[in-house]
Amino acid sequence: GQQVMQIPQYQHVQEGEDFTTYCNSSTTLSNIQWYKQRPGGHPVFLIQLVKSGEVKKQKRLTFQFGEAKKNSSLHITATQTTDVGTYFCAKGAGSYQLTFGKGTKLSVIP
Amino acid sequence: KAGVTQTPRYLIKTRGQQVTLSCSPISGHRSVSWYQQTPGQGLQFLFEYFSETQRNKGNFPGRFSGRQFSNSRSEMNVSTLELGDSALYLCASSPGPRRETQYFGPGTRLLVL
Numbered sequence: 767g768q769q770v771m772q773i774p775q776y777q778h779v780q781e782g783e784d785f786t787t788y789c790n791s792s793t794t795l796s797n798i799q800w801y802k803q804r805p806g807g808h809p810v811f812l813i814q815l816v817k818s819g820e821v822k823k824q825k826r827l828t829f830q831f832g833e834a835k836k837n838s839s840l841h842i843t844a845t846q847t848t849d850v851g852t853y854f855c856a857k858g859a860g861s862y863q864l865t866f867g868k869g870t871k872l873s874v875i876p
Numbered sequence: 877k878a879g880v881t882q883t884p885r886y887l888i889k890t891r892g893q894q895v896t897l898s899c900s901p902i903s904g905h906r907s908v909s910w911y912q913q914t915p916g917q918g919l920q921f922l923f924e925y926f927s928e929t930q931r932n933k934g935n936f937p938g939r940f941s942g943r944q945f946s947n948s949r950s951e952m953n954v955s956t957l958e959l960g961d962s963a964l965y966l967c968a969s970s971p972g973p974r975r976e977t978q979y980f981g982p983g984t985r986l987l988v989l
Contacts, residue, residue, distance in 0.1 A: 799978075808966060808980040809919070854919065856978075863932045864909070864978060866919040 770798075770857050772867030780875050785842040787870035789855035797857075798838045799864070800829060804851040812840075845874050877903055880969050880981035888987045894955040897984045901948050901969030908950040909978065910942060913964040922965075925950055954986075962988045 771790045779785050789798065797816040801809040813822055815831035815838060822829045826849075828841045842849055852869040881900045889895050901908050910922040921934040925944035942952040948969075954961055964985050968978040 801978075801980075808982050809968075809978075811977045811979065814977070863921050863924065863934065865921065866911075868918045 770855055770865060770867040772855055772870055774870055775868065776871050776873070778873045778875060779845050781847060782844050785845050785849070785872055787840050787853050787855075787872075789838045789840075789867050791836050791857060794835050795831075795838075795857050796835075798831060799856045800838075800840055801854045801856060801866075802851050803854065803869070807851075809854060842872075845872070847874050847876055850874050880967055880979055882965075882967050882981040882984050884984060885982065886985050886987075888989060889957050890989050891957055891959060893957050894953065895957060895986060896951055896953045897965055897967075897986075899950045899952075899967030899969075899981060901950070901967075902979055905969035905971050905979070906948050907970045907972065908944055908948065909968045909970075910950070910952050911966045911968065912936075913966055913983070914962075919966070922952065957988045959988050962986060 773788050777785055797814055799814045800812040802812055803809045813829050815829055818835050819833045820831040826843045830839045838855055840853055852871045854866050854869045856864045856866045858864045880902055883898045899908055907926045909924040912920045912922055922936055922940055923933045923942050924931050928944045939955045944950045964983045966980050966983045968980045970978055
């Protein structure tokens with residue numbers, strides 16, 4: 767099926783460093799969603815991006831949707847231990863099936 | 877509003893058995909989706925229901941089935957369990973016919989021995 771590729775698979779950062787995860791698709795996306803899953807928890811919706819070149823911010827988190835709507839990124843500024851978890855992108859909103867990337871597992875070293 | 881609830885939270889079964897998992901969506905939500913999460917395959921879509929109708933099905937064998945009731949509660953069933961069915965099964969609800977935000981439940985962790 768049509769996949770969304772997410773990189774990196776793992777990222778270890780020192781507390782206070784920045785973190786970025788990337789999501790790429792071979793086809794144009796109608797929109798993309800981002801979720802966070804804490805260890806032992808369930809995915810929690812963060813944001814949905816719809817427009818080409820869209821940039822949205824949530825406190826220290828910045829989400830971008832590429833101009834060609836084939837890629838997206840999530841950037842966290844000055845990571846904290848509360849940012850630990852796995853970040854997923856998902857495509858397919860508006861259709862009847864969400865396809866998730868494999869996720870980026872973020873570890874923050876205090 | 878109460879969140880999505882799933883029962884049971886943990887389950888141990890043996891190969892060949894069958895299992896039924898339950899999901900109660902957020903009040904007012906009519907769309908329910910099911911996902912299987914494993915370390916190797918990640919989050920994989922199983923099926924989605926809206927108003928008691930299955931609208932889409934993922935690439936899983938026929939041993940995996942589901943249904944939705946008139947109150948939007950949903951169940952999924954796995955028959956003839958295999959070791960590889962061990963996973964976290966997540967249910968997610970959303971308000972309407974279009975897929976907006978997915979609100980996930982805590983999941984049912986199934987272990988097949």
